[in-house]
Amino acid sequence: MNECAAQRGFLMFRDCGNPATNECATCGRPMCAEHLAASTNYTTCLDCVARRPNNELNTTNGREYAYGFRHHFYTAAAFAPIGLGLAAAADSFYDDYDVRSFDSRRKHAALADLDDEREPSFGDS
Amino acid sequence: MLKAWRAYKALNEEQRQIVAQKQVKLVRPIDELIALLEPIAGMDKILGSGGCATLGCTFVGGIVIAIAGNSAMLAMGLPEQVTLGWLIAFLAVFIYTLVMYLKTRNIDVSDNLRICAIPMLYVLRDDIEPRESVELVLDLRAPMAKEKLLRTEKPRERLTETFYNDPWMSAEAILIDGSRLRWSVSDVIRHRSVTKKGRSGKWKTKTKDSKKCTVDVELTVRNKSYEVQGGEAGEKKTSLSESKTMKLTSANAVDPQVVLGVITDLFRRLQPAK
Numbered sequence: 574m575n576e577c578a579a580q581r582g583f584l585m586f587r588d589c590g591n592p593a594t595n596e597c598a599t600c601g602r603p604m605c606a607e608h609l610a611a612s613t614n615y616t617t618c619l620d621c622v623a624r625r626p627n628n629e630l631n632t633t634n635g636r637e638y639a640y641g642f643r644h645h646f647y648t649a650a651a652f653a654p655i656g657l658g659l660a661a662a663a664d665s666f667y668d669d670y671d672v673r674s675f676d677s678r679r680k681h682a683a684l685a686d687l688d689d690e691r692e693p694s695f696g697d698s
Numbered sequence: 699m700l701k702a703w704r705a706y707k708a709l710n711e712e713q714r715q716i717v718a719q720k721q722v723k724l725v726r727p728i729d730e731l732i733a734l735l736e737p738i739a740g741m742d743k744i745l746g747s748g749g750c751a752t753l754g755c756t757f758v759g760g761i762v763i764a765i766a767g768n769s770a771m772l773a774m775g776l777p778e779q780v781t782l783g784w785l786i787a788f789l790a791v792f793i794y795t796l797v798m799y800l801k802t803r804n805i806d807v808s809d810n811l812r813i814c815a816i817p818m819l820y821v822l823r824d825d826i827e828p829r830e831s832v833e834l835v836l837d838l839r840a841p842m843a844k845e846k847l848l849r850t851e852k853p854r855e856r857l858t859e860t861f862y863n864d865p866w867m868s869a870e871a872i873l874i875d876g877s878r879l880r881w882s883v884s885d886v887i888r889h890r891s892v893t894k895k896g897r898s899g900k901w902k903t904k905t906k907d908s909k910k911c912t913v914d915v916e917l918t919v920r921n922k923s924y925e926v927q928g929g930e931a932g933e934k935k936t937s938l939s940e941s942k943t944m945k946l947t948s949a950n951a952v953d954p955q956v957v958l959g960v961i962t963d964l965f966r967r968l969q970p971a972k
Contacts, residue, residue, distance in 0.1 A: 581824035583825055584873070638817060642820075642821050646958065652966070655875070
């Protein structure tokens, strides 16, 4: 099965990394259960629900709120998140969001660095 | 109100303690923080939307029904026992409402939790390193609680201005890229009370609230990951900070977009290192 095509994060975009369990009924991308909206009975992805023109932000479901807020904020405040996701640059679904990506060689190195030297406390800078 | 009380009863011991103390410092991973605070916000929503309205409706409805019922019974010439029974029933409803009001009064927490803090945590959840603890300090007492009173001024006759200082949230988190993010939100509320004599000769008091919301954000990033515009550059890390004060025309809880807007302003100054 494919990996989930959703991008996590608000300040920084990164690949979900979970195995996909279903396809979004709207965009057809492979999705894991976490990125399918409970309000659509897990048939549509959170991104597609967020992009609906009449989508209202409601905190009843935290994930749906976060993705709705993210879409609203990116389009209203023209914020471009930092792209940590390896698939973000390749996925045209997120073209509107203008992700500021690392080049792929650096991104691999940065992600490897994070795993190696994750600092327990950031310490004094 | 009963629904809110049931929601309170459904909280676990730690959550009830938070509701009772209202001033908390929590240090735990983001998912645990959300799981801990979400039910408290849910209870506050029920209390905020339905609770007070239910109380008001019960009081007004009770009085109207009591007067109408009594008048009808007197007009129909019903025996005294029936009128007495009616009054006892009315008293029972009145006492029940009063008891519920006294019980729920102490479990009310500041709207800042459900309107700003929880939505912020939802939005930032995937940016925060799930294995690291977030330090979150919250003051959930009412923004205009007497403990938060700053000063009272009387700029002119029959005008009173009361100021409250409410530093209600501060937090520190390690982000998924290893950066450290700190933020704090502090409100200064002005409560104006003006007494005027109307045309009919009656004295009327009008109140108006406004507030200044100050958001302070500090971000520390690794030099090898980002090129930073401005900021205090160290050997390995660079710190950026931003402080914004916004004037709001009511004392209502601030929109999470305001706080997240200041945080994103710092991220706009970062460029992924090439």
